[in-house]
Amino acid sequence: VTRQANKKLRRERIFNIAKRLIAAKGLEDFTISELAYEAGVTTPTIHNLFGKKSDIIKELVSNLIEKMQGIALNPPIDPIENAKFFIDNVVAVFEQEGDFYRAAFMSAERVRLFDPRVPDGIFQRAQQLAAPRKEWYESGLFLGNIEPSTMMKRVHNSYRLGRIDWVSGYIDLNQLRHQVLEGMFLVYASDASPELHARLIEEINGLISL
Amino acid sequence: VTRQANKKLRRERIFNIAKRLIAAKGLEDFTISELAYEAGVTTPTIHNLFGKKSDIIKELVSNLIEKMQGIALNPPIDPIENAKFFIDNVVAVFEQEGDFYRAAFMSAERVRLFDPRVPDGIFQRAQQLAAPRKEWYESGLFLGNIEPSTMMKRVHNSYRLGRIDWVSGYIDLNQLRHQVLEGMFLVYASDASPELHARLIEEINGLISL
Numbered sequence: 420v421t422r423q424a425n426k427k428l429r430r431e432r433i434f435n436i437a438k439r440l441i442a443a444k445g446l447e448d449f450t451i452s453e454l455a456y457e458a459g460v461t462t463p464t465i466h467n468l469f470g471k472k473s474d475i476i477k478e479l480v481s482n483l484i485e486k487m488q489g490i491a492l493n494p495p496i497d498p499i500e501n502a503k504f505f506i507d508n509v510v511a512v513f514e515q516e517g518d519f520y521r522a523a524f525m526s527a528e529r530v531r532l533f534d535p536r537v538p539d540g541i542f543q544r545a546q547q548l549a550a551p552r553k554e555w556y557e558s559g560l561f562l563g564n565i566e567p568s569t570m571m572k573r574v575h576n577s578y579r580l581g582r583i584d585w586v587s588g589y590i591d592l593n594q595l596r597h598q599v600l601e602g603m604f605l606v607y608a609s610d611a612s613p614e615l616h617a618r619l620i621e622e623i624n625g626l627i628s629l
Numbered sequence: 630v631t632r633q634a635n636k637k638l639r640r641e642r643i644f645n646i647a648k649r650l651i652a653a654k655g656l657e658d659f660t661i662s663e664l665a666y667e668a669g670v671t672t673p674t675i676h677n678l679f680g681k682k683s684d685i686i687k688e689l690v691s692n693l694i695e696k697m698q699g700i701a702l703n704p705p706i707d708p709i710e711n712a713k714f715f716i717d718n719v720v721a722v723f724e725q726e727g728d729f730y731r732a733a734f735m736s737a738e739r740v741r742l743f744d745p746r747v748p749d750g751i752f753q754r755a756q757q758l759a760a761p762r763k764e765w766y767e768s769g770l771f772l773g774n775i776e777p778s779t780m781m782k783r784v785h786n787s788y789r790l791g792r793i794d795w796v797s798g799y800i801d802l803n804q805l806r807h808q809v810l811e812g813m814f815l816v817y818a819s820d821a822s823p824e825l826h827a828r829l830i831e832e833i834n835g836l837i838s839l
Contacts, residue, residue: 609818
Protein backbone atom coordinates (compact mmCIF):
# COMPACT_ATOMS: atom_id res chain seq x y z
CA VAL A 420 0.00 0.00 0.00
CA THR A 421 1.39 3.38 -0.98
CA ARG A 422 1.50 6.32 1.40
CA GLN A 423 -1.27 8.06 -0.57
CA ALA A 424 -3.54 5.03 -0.41
CA ASN A 425 -2.83 4.70 3.27
CA LYS A 426 -3.83 8.28 3.90
CA LYS A 427 -7.02 7.78 1.94
CA LEU A 428 -7.97 4.72 3.95
CA ARG A 429 -7.28 6.48 7.22
CA ARG A 430 -9.32 9.46 6.08
CA GLU A 431 -12.25 7.21 5.20
CA ARG A 432 -12.13 5.42 8.52
CA ILE A 433 -12.19 8.72 10.45
CA PHE A 434 -14.92 10.07 8.19
CA ASN A 435 -17.14 7.13 9.11
CA ILE A 436 -16.49 7.68 12.80
CA ALA A 437 -17.49 11.34 12.31
CA LYS A 438 -20.77 10.22 10.75
CA ARG A 439 -21.48 7.87 13.64
CA LEU A 440 -20.81 10.61 16.20
CA ILE A 441 -23.00 13.13 14.37
CA ALA A 442 -25.80 10.59 14.07
CA ALA A 443 -25.63 9.87 17.80
CA LYS A 444 -25.51 13.39 19.18
CA GLY A 445 -26.11 15.93 16.43
CA LEU A 446 -23.83 18.34 14.70
CA GLU A 447 -23.78 20.96 17.45
CA ASP A 448 -22.30 18.62 20.05
CA PHE A 449 -19.89 17.03 17.63
CA THR A 450 -16.28 18.12 18.35
CA ILE A 451 -12.95 17.58 16.66
CA SER A 452 -11.38 16.51 19.97
CA GLU A 453 -13.98 13.80 20.52
CA LEU A 454 -13.52 12.63 16.94
CA ALA A 455 -9.77 12.46 17.51
CA TYR A 456 -10.31 10.52 20.74
CA GLU A 457 -12.69 8.02 19.13
CA ALA A 458 -10.41 7.55 16.14
CA GLY A 459 -7.34 7.14 18.34
CA VAL A 460 -5.42 9.98 16.71
CA THR A 461 -4.41 13.50 17.76
CA THR A 462 -6.48 16.60 17.02
CA PRO A 463 -3.74 18.03 14.74
CA THR A 464 -4.06 14.85 12.68
CA ILE A 465 -7.77 15.53 12.23
CA HIS A 466 -7.10 19.15 11.32
CA ASN A 467 -4.44 18.03 8.90
CA LEU A 468 -6.73 15.48 7.22
CA PHE A 469 -9.99 17.43 7.19
CA GLY A 470 -9.54 21.03 8.29
CA LYS A 471 -12.04 22.67 10.64
CA LYS A 472 -15.28 21.22 11.96
CA SER A 473 -17.19 23.23 9.36
CA ASP A 474 -15.00 21.72 6.61
CA ILE A 475 -15.97 18.21 7.72
CA ILE A 476 -19.64 19.14 7.66
CA LYS A 477 -19.37 20.67 4.21
CA GLU A 478 -17.62 17.55 2.96
CA LEU A 479 -20.31 15.31 4.42
CA VAL A 480 -23.08 17.20 2.63
CA SER A 481 -21.04 17.47 -0.56
CA ASN A 482 -20.64 13.70 -0.46
CA LEU A 483 -24.38 13.29 -0.39
CA ILE A 484 -24.86 15.52 -3.41
CA GLU A 485 -22.11 13.69 -5.28
CA LYS A 486 -23.77 10.42 -4.42
CA MET A 487 -26.98 11.77 -5.93
CA GLN A 488 -25.20 13.16 -8.96
CA GLY A 489 -23.64 9.72 -9.45
CA ILE A 490 -27.07 8.16 -9.20
CA ALA A 491 -28.38 10.65 -11.76
CA LEU A 492 -25.81 9.63 -14.38
CA ASN A 493 -27.91 6.98 -16.06
CA PRO A 494 -31.55 7.64 -15.25
CA PRO A 495 -34.59 6.44 -17.21
CA ILE A 496 -35.61 8.84 -19.96
CA ASP A 497 -39.36 8.78 -19.19
CA PRO A 498 -40.24 11.66 -16.81
CA ILE A 499 -42.37 9.52 -14.49
CA GLU A 500 -39.81 6.72 -14.31
CA ASN A 501 -37.09 9.33 -13.93
CA ALA A 502 -38.82 10.88 -10.92
CA LYS A 503 -39.31 7.49 -9.29
CA PHE A 504 -35.70 6.57 -10.00
CA PHE A 505 -34.53 9.79 -8.34
CA ILE A 506 -36.62 9.49 -5.19
CA ASP A 507 -36.03 5.74 -4.81
CA ASN A 508 -32.32 6.38 -4.83
CA VAL A 509 -32.60 9.25 -2.36
CA VAL A 510 -34.68 7.07 -0.06
CA ALA A 511 -32.15 4.23 -0.37
CA VAL A 512 -29.33 6.58 0.68
CA PHE A 513 -31.34 7.93 3.61
CA GLU A 514 -32.37 4.42 4.64
CA GLN A 515 -28.77 3.29 4.96
CA GLU A 516 -27.70 6.12 7.22
CA GLY A 517 -30.91 7.77 8.33
CA ASP A 518 -29.74 8.89 11.77
CA PHE A 519 -26.70 10.56 10.30
CA TYR A 520 -28.54 12.36 7.52
CA ARG A 521 -31.30 13.59 9.80
CA ALA A 522 -28.80 14.96 12.30
CA ALA A 523 -26.70 16.49 9.53
CA PHE A 524 -29.64 18.11 7.74
CA MET A 525 -31.17 19.43 10.93
CA SER A 526 -27.97 21.19 11.87
CA ALA A 527 -27.12 22.16 8.31
CA GLU A 528 -30.30 24.26 8.13
CA ARG A 529 -29.35 25.92 11.38
CA VAL A 530 -25.85 26.82 10.30
CA ARG A 531 -27.29 27.95 6.94
CA LEU A 532 -25.34 25.47 4.89
CA PHE A 533 -28.30 25.36 2.50
CA ASP A 534 -28.62 29.11 2.20
CA PRO A 535 -29.85 29.67 -1.38
CA ARG A 536 -28.16 33.07 -1.49
CA VAL A 537 -24.69 31.51 -1.50
CA PRO A 538 -23.61 31.47 -5.18
CA ASP A 539 -22.53 28.01 -6.38
CA GLY A 540 -23.50 26.74 -2.94
CA ILE A 541 -25.02 23.41 -2.04
CA PHE A 542 -28.50 24.76 -2.74
CA GLN A 543 -27.66 25.59 -6.34
CA ARG A 544 -25.91 22.28 -6.95
CA ALA A 545 -28.86 20.33 -5.58
CA GLN A 546 -31.31 22.44 -7.56
CA GLN A 547 -29.51 21.59 -10.81
CA LEU A 548 -30.29 17.93 -10.21
CA ALA A 549 -34.00 18.78 -10.52
CA ALA A 550 -33.72 20.37 -13.98
CA PRO A 551 -36.10 18.92 -16.58
CA ARG A 552 -34.30 17.16 -19.43
CA LYS A 553 -33.97 18.72 -22.88
CA GLU A 554 -35.39 15.55 -24.43
CA TRP A 555 -38.71 16.11 -22.67
CA TYR A 556 -39.15 19.34 -24.58
CA GLU A 557 -37.79 17.97 -27.87
CA SER A 558 -40.16 15.00 -27.78
CA GLY A 559 -43.13 17.21 -26.90
CA LEU A 560 -43.77 15.59 -23.52
CA PHE A 561 -43.29 19.00 -21.96
CA LEU A 562 -44.96 21.86 -23.79
CA GLY A 563 -42.46 24.53 -22.80
CA ASN A 564 -45.10 27.09 -21.76
CA ILE A 565 -43.48 27.37 -18.34
CA GLU A 566 -39.79 28.26 -18.05
CA PRO A 567 -37.64 25.12 -17.50
CA SER A 568 -35.92 27.00 -14.67
CA THR A 569 -39.29 27.45 -12.95
CA MET A 570 -40.02 23.73 -13.31
CA MET A 571 -36.58 22.96 -11.87
CA LYS A 572 -37.12 25.24 -8.87
CA ARG A 573 -40.53 23.80 -8.07
CA VAL A 574 -39.35 20.19 -8.40
CA HIS A 575 -36.45 20.97 -6.10
CA ASN A 576 -38.85 22.67 -3.68
CA SER A 577 -41.04 19.55 -3.61
CA TYR A 578 -38.03 17.50 -2.61
CA ARG A 579 -36.85 20.15 -0.16
CA LEU A 580 -40.11 20.31 1.77
CA GLY A 581 -40.36 16.52 1.89
CA ARG A 582 -36.86 16.35 3.28
CA ILE A 583 -37.64 19.03 5.88
CA ASP A 584 -40.75 17.11 6.96
CA TRP A 585 -38.74 13.89 7.21
CA VAL A 586 -35.93 15.58 9.15
CA SER A 587 -38.57 17.10 11.47
CA GLY A 588 -39.86 13.59 12.13
CA TYR A 589 -43.29 14.32 10.64
CA ILE A 590 -43.11 11.64 7.96
CA ASP A 591 -41.21 8.41 7.41
CA LEU A 592 -39.23 7.52 4.29
CA ASN A 593 -42.19 5.89 2.59
CA GLN A 594 -44.29 9.01 3.12
CA LEU A 595 -41.34 11.09 1.93
CA ARG A 596 -41.38 9.13 -1.29
CA HIS A 597 -45.10 9.70 -1.82
CA GLN A 598 -44.96 13.37 -0.89
CA VAL A 599 -42.02 14.21 -3.16
CA LEU A 600 -43.48 12.24 -6.08
CA GLU A 601 -46.83 13.99 -5.68
CA GLY A 602 -45.12 17.36 -5.77
CA MET A 603 -42.95 16.48 -8.77
CA PHE A 604 -45.85 15.02 -10.74
CA LEU A 605 -48.04 18.05 -10.09
CA VAL A 606 -45.26 20.32 -11.31
CA TYR A 607 -44.83 18.17 -14.42
CA ALA A 608 -48.61 18.15 -14.97
CA SER A 609 -48.65 21.94 -15.17
CA ASP A 610 -46.71 21.81 -18.46
CA ALA A 611 -47.35 18.29 -19.75
CA SER A 612 -48.68 17.15 -23.11
CA PRO A 613 -52.21 15.66 -22.88
CA GLU A 614 -50.79 12.13 -23.04
CA LEU A 615 -48.25 12.71 -20.28
CA HIS A 616 -50.85 14.66 -18.30
CA ALA A 617 -53.21 11.66 -18.28
CA ARG A 618 -50.43 9.37 -17.07
CA LEU A 619 -49.40 11.85 -14.37
CA ILE A 620 -52.95 12.12 -13.05
CA GLU A 621 -53.18 8.37 -12.74
CA GLU A 622 -49.93 8.37 -10.77
CA ILE A 623 -50.94 11.32 -8.56
CA ASN A 624 -54.27 9.79 -7.63
CA GLY A 625 -52.50 6.57 -6.67
CA LEU A 626 -50.27 8.28 -4.10
CA ILE A 627 -51.01 8.58 -0.41
CA SER A 628 -49.47 11.72 0.97
CA LEU A 629 -49.37 14.25 3.72
CA VAL B 630 -65.90 49.04 32.77
CA THR B 631 -67.15 45.64 33.95
CA ARG B 632 -64.89 43.12 35.64
CA GLN B 633 -64.98 40.89 32.54
CA ALA B 634 -63.96 43.75 30.25
CA ASN B 635 -61.21 44.69 32.64
CA LYS B 636 -59.83 41.18 32.61
CA LYS B 637 -59.93 41.14 28.83
CA LEU B 638 -58.01 44.39 28.58
CA ARG B 639 -55.40 43.19 31.03
CA ARG B 640 -55.06 39.93 29.14
CA GLU B 641 -54.54 41.80 25.88
CA ARG B 642 -51.91 44.07 27.36
CA ILE B 643 -49.93 41.10 28.74
CA PHE B 644 -50.36 39.22 25.48
CA ASN B 645 -48.71 42.07 23.61
CA ILE B 646 -45.82 42.15 26.06
CA ALA B 647 -45.41 38.39 25.49
CA LYS B 648 -45.17 39.01 21.75
CA ARG B 649 -42.54 41.70 22.23
CA LEU B 650 -40.44 39.44 24.47
CA ILE B 651 -40.67 36.50 22.05
CA ALA B 652 -39.72 38.73 19.12
CA ALA B 653 -36.68 40.02 21.02
CA LYS B 654 -35.24 36.77 22.32
CA GLY B 655 -37.06 33.82 20.82
CA LEU B 656 -39.49 31.36 22.28
CA GLU B 657 -36.94 29.18 24.07
CA ASP B 658 -35.66 32.01 26.27
CA PHE B 659 -39.12 33.40 26.90
CA THR B 660 -40.24 32.71 30.50
CA ILE B 661 -43.43 33.25 32.45
CA SER B 662 -41.49 34.91 35.25
CA GLU B 663 -39.95 37.48 32.91
CA LEU B 664 -43.35 38.13 31.36
CA ALA B 665 -44.79 38.69 34.85
CA TYR B 666 -41.92 41.02 35.70
CA GLU B 667 -42.29 43.06 32.49
CA ALA B 668 -46.07 43.26 32.91
CA GLY B 669 -45.79 44.23 36.56
CA VAL B 670 -47.89 41.32 37.82
CA THR B 671 -47.20 38.10 39.70
CA THR B 672 -46.50 34.76 38.00
CA PRO B 673 -49.71 33.22 39.44
CA THR B 674 -51.61 36.02 37.68
CA ILE B 675 -50.04 34.99 34.37
CA HIS B 676 -50.83 31.34 35.01
CA ASN B 677 -54.36 32.30 35.95
CA LEU B 678 -54.88 34.36 32.79
CA PHE B 679 -53.06 32.18 30.26
CA GLY B 680 -52.04 28.84 31.72
CA LYS B 681 -48.61 27.37 30.98
CA LYS B 682 -45.95 28.76 28.63
CA SER B 683 -47.02 26.24 26.00
CA ASP B 684 -50.62 27.50 26.31
CA ILE B 685 -49.50 31.05 25.52
CA ILE B 686 -47.61 29.85 22.48
CA LYS B 687 -50.56 27.83 21.23
CA GLU B 688 -52.80 30.85 21.66
CA LEU B 689 -50.38 33.06 19.74
CA VAL B 690 -50.34 30.72 16.77
CA SER B 691 -54.09 30.11 16.98
CA ASN B 692 -54.55 33.87 16.83
CA LEU B 693 -52.61 33.98 13.58
CA ILE B 694 -54.75 31.28 12.01
CA GLU B 695 -57.92 33.03 13.18
CA LYS B 696 -56.63 36.25 11.67
CA MET B 697 -56.16 34.43 8.38
CA GLN B 698 -59.53 32.72 8.61
CA GLY B 699 -61.06 36.16 9.17
CA ILE B 700 -59.23 37.44 6.14
CA ALA B 701 -60.51 34.49 4.13
CA LEU B 702 -64.16 35.30 4.85
CA ASN B 703 -64.75 37.46 1.81
CA PRO B 704 -62.12 36.61 -0.79
CA PRO B 705 -62.35 37.23 -4.56
CA ILE B 706 -63.97 34.36 -6.44
CA ASP B 707 -61.40 34.21 -9.26
CA PRO B 708 -58.65 31.66 -8.38
CA ILE B 709 -55.77 33.94 -9.39
CA GLU B 710 -57.18 36.95 -7.53
CA ASN B 711 -58.01 34.67 -4.63
CA ALA B 712 -54.41 33.46 -4.37
CA LYS B 713 -53.07 37.02 -4.50
CA PHE B 714 -55.62 38.12 -1.89
CA PHE B 715 -54.50 35.31 0.41
CA ILE B 716 -50.76 35.92 0.15
CA ASP B 717 -51.08 39.71 0.26
CA ASN B 718 -52.95 39.40 3.53
CA VAL B 719 -50.42 36.94 4.96
CA VAL B 720 -47.58 39.26 3.98
CA ALA B 721 -49.39 42.22 5.55
CA VAL B 722 -49.73 40.32 8.83
CA PHE B 723 -46.07 39.27 8.78
CA GLU B 724 -44.99 42.80 7.87
CA GLN B 725 -46.66 44.28 10.94
CA GLU B 726 -45.02 41.92 13.42
CA GLY B 727 -42.27 40.20 11.48
CA ASP B 728 -39.85 39.71 14.35
CA PHE B 729 -42.51 38.12 16.48
CA TYR B 730 -43.76 35.76 13.81
CA ARG B 731 -40.30 34.66 12.76
CA ALA B 732 -39.31 33.92 16.35
CA ALA B 733 -42.61 32.16 17.00
CA PHE B 734 -42.51 30.03 13.84
CA MET B 735 -38.88 29.08 14.30
CA SER B 736 -39.54 27.77 17.77
CA ALA B 737 -42.94 26.36 16.91
CA GLU B 738 -41.31 23.98 14.41
CA ARG B 739 -38.85 22.93 17.08
CA VAL B 740 -41.48 22.17 19.69
CA ARG B 741 -43.53 20.42 16.98
CA LEU B 742 -46.50 22.73 17.24
CA PHE B 743 -47.07 22.19 13.51
CA ASP B 744 -46.82 18.43 13.67
CA PRO B 745 -49.21 17.25 10.92
CA ARG B 746 -49.87 14.04 12.83
CA VAL B 747 -51.81 15.87 15.55
CA PRO B 748 -55.51 15.45 14.64
CA ASP B 749 -57.40 18.77 14.44
CA GLY B 750 -54.06 20.45 15.12
CA ILE B 751 -52.79 23.73 13.76
CA PHE B 752 -51.49 21.99 10.65
CA GLN B 753 -54.93 20.69 9.71
CA ARG B 754 -56.63 24.00 10.37
CA ALA B 755 -54.12 25.88 8.25
CA GLN B 756 -54.37 23.28 5.49
CA GLN B 757 -58.14 23.76 5.29
CA LEU B 758 -57.55 27.41 4.34
CA ALA B 759 -55.85 26.18 1.17
CA ALA B 760 -58.80 24.11 -0.06
CA PRO B 761 -59.93 24.92 -3.62
CA ARG B 762 -63.45 26.35 -3.78
CA LYS B 763 -66.42 24.31 -4.96
CA GLU B 764 -67.31 27.07 -7.43
CA TRP B 765 -64.05 26.50 -9.30
CA TYR B 766 -65.17 22.99 -10.14
CA GLU B 767 -68.79 23.94 -10.82
CA SER B 768 -67.77 26.66 -13.26
CA GLY B 769 -65.30 24.37 -15.01
CA LEU B 770 -62.22 26.45 -14.12
CA PHE B 771 -60.83 23.36 -12.42
CA LEU B 772 -61.28 20.12 -14.30
CA GLY B 773 -61.47 17.86 -11.27
CA ASN B 774 -59.02 15.28 -12.60
CA ILE B 775 -56.91 15.68 -9.49
CA GLU B 776 -58.47 15.19 -6.05
CA PRO B 777 -59.39 18.54 -4.44
CA SER B 778 -57.69 17.29 -1.26
CA THR B 779 -54.44 16.81 -3.22
CA MET B 780 -54.72 20.36 -4.60
CA MET B 781 -55.30 21.64 -1.06
CA LYS B 782 -52.27 19.81 0.31
CA ARG B 783 -49.96 21.05 -2.41
CA VAL B 784 -51.17 24.66 -2.13
CA HIS B 785 -50.61 24.50 1.61
CA ASN B 786 -47.17 22.99 1.03
CA SER B 787 -46.27 25.88 -1.30
CA TYR B 788 -47.13 28.31 1.46
CA ARG B 789 -45.41 26.20 4.10
CA LEU B 790 -42.07 26.04 2.29
CA GLY B 791 -42.17 29.77 1.55
CA ARG B 792 -42.79 30.46 5.21
CA ILE B 793 -39.94 28.16 6.24
CA ASP B 794 -37.59 29.94 3.82
CA TRP B 795 -38.68 33.31 5.17
CA VAL B 796 -38.31 32.20 8.80
CA SER B 797 -34.85 30.84 7.92
CA GLY B 798 -33.93 34.28 6.62
CA TYR B 799 -33.38 33.02 3.06
CA ILE B 800 -36.00 35.26 1.46
CA ASP B 801 -37.74 38.54 2.32
CA LEU B 802 -41.49 39.09 2.32
CA ASN B 803 -41.58 40.18 -1.30
CA GLN B 804 -39.77 37.00 -2.34
CA LEU B 805 -42.10 35.02 -0.10
CA ARG B 806 -45.02 36.46 -2.04
CA HIS B 807 -43.51 35.48 -5.40
CA GLN B 808 -42.47 32.03 -4.25
CA VAL B 809 -45.84 31.11 -2.74
CA LEU B 810 -47.76 32.47 -5.73
CA GLU B 811 -45.55 30.52 -8.12
CA GLY B 812 -46.21 27.34 -6.17
CA MET B 813 -49.96 27.93 -5.96
CA PHE B 814 -50.28 28.80 -9.64
CA LEU B 815 -48.34 25.73 -10.72
CA VAL B 816 -50.60 23.55 -8.61
CA TYR B 817 -53.68 25.22 -10.11
CA ALA B 818 -52.21 24.82 -13.62
CA SER B 819 -52.02 21.06 -13.15
CA ASP B 820 -55.85 20.83 -13.15
CA ALA B 821 -56.93 24.05 -14.88
CA SER B 822 -59.23 24.53 -17.87
CA PRO B 823 -57.36 25.71 -21.00
CA GLU B 824 -58.53 29.30 -20.40
CA LEU B 825 -57.42 29.39 -16.78
CA HIS B 826 -54.22 27.55 -17.73
CA ALA B 827 -53.27 30.29 -20.18
CA ARG B 828 -53.85 32.97 -17.58
CA LEU B 829 -51.85 31.06 -14.97
CA ILE B 830 -48.88 30.68 -17.31
CA GLU B 831 -48.85 34.39 -17.92
CA GLU B 832 -48.82 34.97 -14.17
CA ILE B 833 -46.15 32.33 -13.48
CA ASN B 834 -43.77 33.68 -16.10
CA GLY B 835 -44.14 37.15 -14.59
CA LEU B 836 -42.94 36.07 -11.14
CA ILE B 837 -39.38 36.27 -9.88
CA SER B 838 -38.71 33.53 -7.40
CA LEU B 839 -36.17 31.45 -5.56
